Amino acid sequence: MLPHKRKRALPTLLPGVGILLVSGLAQAAYEINLNPPAATITQEIFDLHMLTTWIATIIMVIVTALIIYSLFAFRHSQGAVADQEFHNNWFGRWAWVLVPVVVLGIDLSIASSASSTLSSVESHDKADVTVNVTGSQWKWTYEYMEDGVKIVSNLKKLEPTDPLYLRDVDNPLVLPTGKRVRFLLTSSDVLHNWGIAEIVPKKISIPGYINETWTHITKEGTYRGQCYENCGTGHAFMPAVVTAISPDKYTQWMTEQKTQAAQAATEASSDKVWAKEELVAKGQEVYSKNCLACHQAAGQGLPGVFPALAGSAIANGAVADHIDIVVKGKAGTAMAAWGPQLNDLDIAAVITFERNSWGNTAGDVVQPKDIKAAR
Amino acid sequence: MSGAVAHDDHHDHHGPPKGWQRWLYSTNHKDIGTMYLFFALFMLFFGGAMAMYIRAELFMPGIQLASPDFYNNMVTDHALVMVFGMVMPAAAGMANWMIPMMIGAPDMALPRLNNLSFWLLPAAALMLILSILAPYIFPDGGTPVNTGWTLLPPLSVQAGMGMDFTIFAVHLLGVSSILASINIVTTILNMRAPGMTMLKMPLFVWAWFFTGLLLIAIMPVLAGAVTMLLFDRHFGTSFFDAAGGGDPILFQHLFWFFGHPEVYVLLLPSIGVLGLIIPTFSRKPLFGYKPLVGGMAFLATLGMVVWAHHQYTIGMSLGATNYFMIGTILISIPVGLMLLNFIFTMWRGSLTFETPMLFGIAIILMFSFAGVTGVMLAVVPADMQYHDTMFVVAHFHYALIPGAVFGLYAGVFYWLPKWTGHMYDERLGKIFFWWTTISFNITFFPQHFSGLAGMPRRIVDYSIQYTEFNVISSIGGFMFGLSHLLFLYIIFKTIRGGAKAPAKPWEGSQIGTTGLEWTLPSPPPFHSFTEAPVVK
Numbered sequence: 001m002l003p004h005k006r007k008r009a010l011p012t013l014l015p016g017v018g019i020l021l022v023s024g025l026a027q028a029a030y031e032i033n034l035n036p037p038a039a040t041i042t043q044e045i046f047d048l049h050m051l052t053t054w055i056a057t058i059i060m061v062i063v064t065a066l067i068i069y070s071l072f073a074f075r076h077s078q079g080a081v082a083d084q085e086f087h088n089n090w091f092g093r094w095a096w097v098l099v100p101v102v103v104l105g106i107d108l109s110i111a112s113s114a115s116s117t118l119s120s121v122e123s124h125d126k127a128d129v130t131v132n133v134t135g136s137q138w139k140w141t142y143e144y145m146e147d148g149v150k151i152v153s154n155l156k157k158l159e160p161t162d163p164l165y166l167r168d169v170d171n172p173l174v175l176p177t178g179k180r181v182r183f184l185l186t187s188s189d190v191l192h193n194w195g196i197a198e199i200v201p202k203k204i205s206i207p208g209y210i211n212e213t214w215t216h217i218t219k220e221g222t223y224r225g226q227c228y229e230n231c232g233t234g235h236a237f238m239p240a241v242v243t244a245i246s247p248d249k250y251t252q253w254m255t256e257q258k259t260q261a262a263q264a265a266t267e268a269s270s271d272k273v274w275a276k277e278e279l280v281a282k283g284q285e286v287y288s289k290n291c292l293a294c295h296q297a298a299g300q301g302l303p304g305v306f307p308a309l310a311g312s313a314i315a316n317g318a319v320a321d322h323i324d325i326v327v328k329g330k331a332g333t334a335m336a337a338w339g340p341q342l343n344d345l346d347i348a349a350v351i352t353f354e355r356n357s358w359g360n361t362a363g364d365v366v367q368p369k370d371i372k373a374a375r
Numbered sequence: 376m377s378g379a380v381a382h383d384d385h386h387d388h389h390g391p392p393k394g395w396q397r398w399l400y401s402t403n404h405k406d407i408g409t410m411y412l413f414f415a416l417f418m419l420f421f422g423g424a425m426a427m428y429i430r431a432e433l434f435m436p437g438i439q440l441a442s443p444d445f446y447n448n449m450v451t452d453h454a455l456v457m458v459f460g461m462v463m464p465a466a467a468g469m470a471n472w473m474i475p476m477m478i479g480a481p482d483m484a485l486p487r488l489n490n491l492s493f494w495l496l497p498a499a500a501l502m503l504i505l506s507i508l509a510p511y512i513f514p515d516g517g518t519p520v521n522t523g524w525t526l527l528p529p530l531s532v533q534a535g536m537g538m539d540f541t542i543f544a545v546h547l548l549g550v551s552s553i554l555a556s557i558n559i560v561t562t563i564l565n566m567r568a569p570g571m572t573m574l575k576m577p578l579f580v581w582a583w584f585f586t587g588l589l590l591i592a593i594m595p596v597l598a599g600a601v602t603m604l605l606f607d608r609h610f611g612t613s614f615f616d617a618a619g620g621g622d623p624i625l626f627q628h629l630f631w632f633f634g635h636p637e638v639y640v641l642l643l644p645s646i647g648v649l650g651l652i653i654p655t656f657s658r659k660p661l662f663g664y665k666p667l668v669g670g671m672a673f674l675a676t677l678g679m680v681v682w683a684h685h686q687y688t689i690g691m692s693l694g695a696t697n698y699f700m701i702g703t704i705l706i707s708i709p710v711g712l713m714l715l716n717f718i719f720t721m722w723r724g725s726l727t728f729e730t731p732m733l734f735g736i737a738i739i740l741m742f743s744f745a746g747v748t749g750v751m752l753a754v755v756p757a758d759m760q761y762h763d764t765m766f767v768v769a770h771f772h773y774a775l776i777p778g779a780v781f782g783l784y785a786g787v788f789y790w791l792p793k794w795t796g797h798m799y800d801e802r803l804g805k806i807f808f809w810w811t812t813i814s815f816n817i818t819f820f821p822q823h824f825s826g827l828a829g830m831p832r833r834i835v836d837y838s839i840q841y842t843e844f845n846v847i848s849s850i851g852g853f854m855f856g857l858s859h860l861l862f863l864y865i866i867f868k869t870i871r872g873g874a875k876a877p878a879k880p881w882e883g884s885q886i887g888t889t890g891l892e893w894t895l896p897s898p899p900p901f902h903s904f905t906e907a908p909v910v911k
Binding site: 165207 | 435436437442443444447518521522523527529530533616617618622623624657658659660661662663665666669688689690693696697700701704705707708711712714715716718719721722723724725726727736739740743744747748750751754755756757759760762763764824827828829831832833834835836837838839840886
């Protein structure tokens with residue numbers, strides 16, 4: 001009692017699906033493959049990736065061929081009679097040994113090349129440059145350990161039609177080519193993952209722990225990646241961008257950075273008393289870089305997720321409470337402690353800005369020395 | 376109560392109680408199986424609606440429909456609903472219906488426990504729905520559950536009240552699965568008919584035996600992990616907070632100790648269904664019954680000790696990483712053994728292509744594909760590039776939709792005649808097969824490419840270089856979603872009527888197996904096997 005057979009559709013469509021499955025991965029065009037490697041270590045990984053891709057493709061071709069052949073050759077409608085003793089022939093008796101042995105052979109050859117690449121990824125040779133990469137909700141902070149220079153890297157806001165939409169930042173990490181660069185990865189709040197496929201294998205940023213990875217960039221250029229570990233509301237909006245330049249240009253760039261940093265530090269630690277307008281203007285800049293992602297452009301926040309600053313009890317209440325929450329953060333929420341991240345002037349400016357904007361009428365002015373006292 | 380009175384009562388209660396009491400108080404394996412299956416069907420549409428929202432949001436760059444947190448809430452609950460609400464209850468429903476009939480038992484070993492394990496599920500579903508609504512209905516609801524189904528701290532500690540409801544839902548789902556598994560394993564060990572030795576059991580029974588053992592081993596670990604999370608959130612313990620001496624990575628180890636075997640919990644019942652369907656429509660015994668049983672045992676064992684391959688980027692020691700890599704690659708041995716056994720069951724057979732068989736063949740092909748991308752992902756240095764990209768999303772949807780969900784669809788078509796007493800509409804069944812299989816591939820195949828090109832998972836918005844693949848994926852996704860309305864129609868059409876199904880609707884269904892279930896009429900009587908059948 002069999003339902004009637006319909007044999008037309010199967011032989012025509014199933015091979016189609018099979019070919020679709022197999023052909024895709026075999027094409028090595030870069031738009032559909034891993035990004036072209038631009039460092040020694042990622043080149044090694046890329047080669048490994050292509051090896052496993054080809055093995056995968058060949059296995060799929062064999063499996064698909066076996067299945068398609070049996071679909072044609074052993075059709076009931078063509079009078080095929082089932083061989084009831086097939087599983088008792090020599091192949092049937094030994095396939096359970098043969099198949100695992102063949103698969104084990106393939107497995108071990110993949111594992112051995114993978115293991116040697118893994119040793120390169122995990123090698124701890126002496127590095128020329130060490131960068132501390134800190135992920136926070138939702139930006140990256142880079143610190144050059146040898147030079148003491150710090151870069152805060154925020155999403156550059158662009159329209160969804162721009163080719164660099166969600167791919168560009170205000171301050172990229174600048175690295176020299178031809179040098180071994182070590183990355184120390186950590187986080188200030190939740191898990192993040194700093195991933196730029198062209199130049200560096202991923203490692204997770206864990207709050208309270210330090211992970212390590214490295215690169216040796218071979219080509220100058222700009223390399224773009226983003227955060228690869230779900231970190232909440234702004235996860236889609238924290239690109240990671242590296243600009244690789246020649247060692248000479250790098251040295252020059254580093255000198256400029258140091259001069260600028262020194263100027264900013266002098267300015268921040270001077271005893272100068274700032275005018276309200278100066279602080280509000282500077283505060284607006286600091287706000288849009290650091291606070292806007294959560295508290296929004298008009299200080300309205302996101303209801304239920306991020307509190308509004310416009311009209312809030314803290315921005316209109318005692319100034320000490322306001323300084324306290326900005327400097328020390330609020331445990332158990334996304335509100336970070338900004339004390340270690342911003343200097344006294346920036347914090348003073350942003351608090352002054354918040355207390356005098358969006359209809360907030362506290363009206364007071366906070367000076368850098370107030371912040372120093374509150375730390 | 377004297378024996379005589381009890382005897383009279385017994386005579387008054389032939390057949391099931393009427394109305395809602397039949398279902399609420401049910402201790403009958405077939406009724407409970409039916410309830411499990413309908414619950415799973417409902418959750419399929421619930422979780423499917425979330426998937427439709429996800430594809431609509433990703434149709435174009437830019438934020439289209441709702442906030443990033445709502446998006447990630449849907450990603451989280453799509454996974455939880457599909458894994459715990461759909462695949463596991465559907466597989467448990469099939470186990471309830473078929474295992475007692477397959478081994479010649481009158482019912483499950485623990486019928487009241489069976490009732491409890493089902494009725495915990497609607498309560499858990501309610502908790503899950505509350506977790507979605509919490510941010511909107513409670514004044515201090517906080518952030519939606521935006522972590523993904525892995526619920527990783529510290530992000531899950533930041534989330535609002537919805538996270539607590541999710542944790543309670545996971546507790547209830549866990550208790551339900553543990554009870555169901557204890558029941559199934561006990562039934563298999565104790566309720567077999569005379570002569571039904573372990574090595575005569577149909578493959579589906581073996582598959583559920585290993586599934587049950589896995590669930591009993593792993594579910595308590597998940598329950599412990601989410602309880603620790605609850606304590607971190609509310610009682611200031613710092614299990615997962617480095618600032619208090621804890622470690623966020625500890626949660627990942629606990630979660631994946633559950634999470635990886637869970638993948639096999641989802642796959643094995645479908646492998647068991649495949650082990651019945653392929654021989655039936657090839658009219659030839661399984662090529663290797665014992666290797667398949669051994670392969671499943673090997674798979675279940677190995678699956679328990681390779682969990683950290685989900686966390687290659689956490690910075691483990693070189694030795695540990697190598698161990699997890701090689702262990703994971705070795706999984707290809709039992710999986711390869713299974714797939715080749717199915718292929719060689721078809722080899723020199725006599726094949727017909729009814730809907731269950733079409734699904735069976737598609738599963739072998741597409742699950743092999745998931746297998747080879749699985750080996751690619753197992754290679755640690757390469758995984759450091761693939762990690763948390765859409766490539767991973769494509770891989771596990773290829774593993775879980777053909778490997779688990781299509782296996783369940785195949786089972787539904789294979790057993791619908793037995794369950795309802797009516798043949799389903801073969802023409803509609805085939806249309807459904809081609810529609811789902813093609814649209815599934817359109818949905819998920821392009822995600823391999825967007826993933827390799829670097830598109831992360833769990834992002835609400837993406838840069839324009841990924842647009843084309845996402846448009847294709849979304850169109851395929853909508854087609855895939857729509858095909859399930861046909862599935863629903865076929866099921867209800869078959870329940871309401873159709874050609875009368877004989878006791879054995881498939882010519883080859885008893886080849887190479889005892890097939891006790893096919894000796895009963897379709898549909899089987901309310902109480903099957905009042906006298907134990909003897910298996911020779």
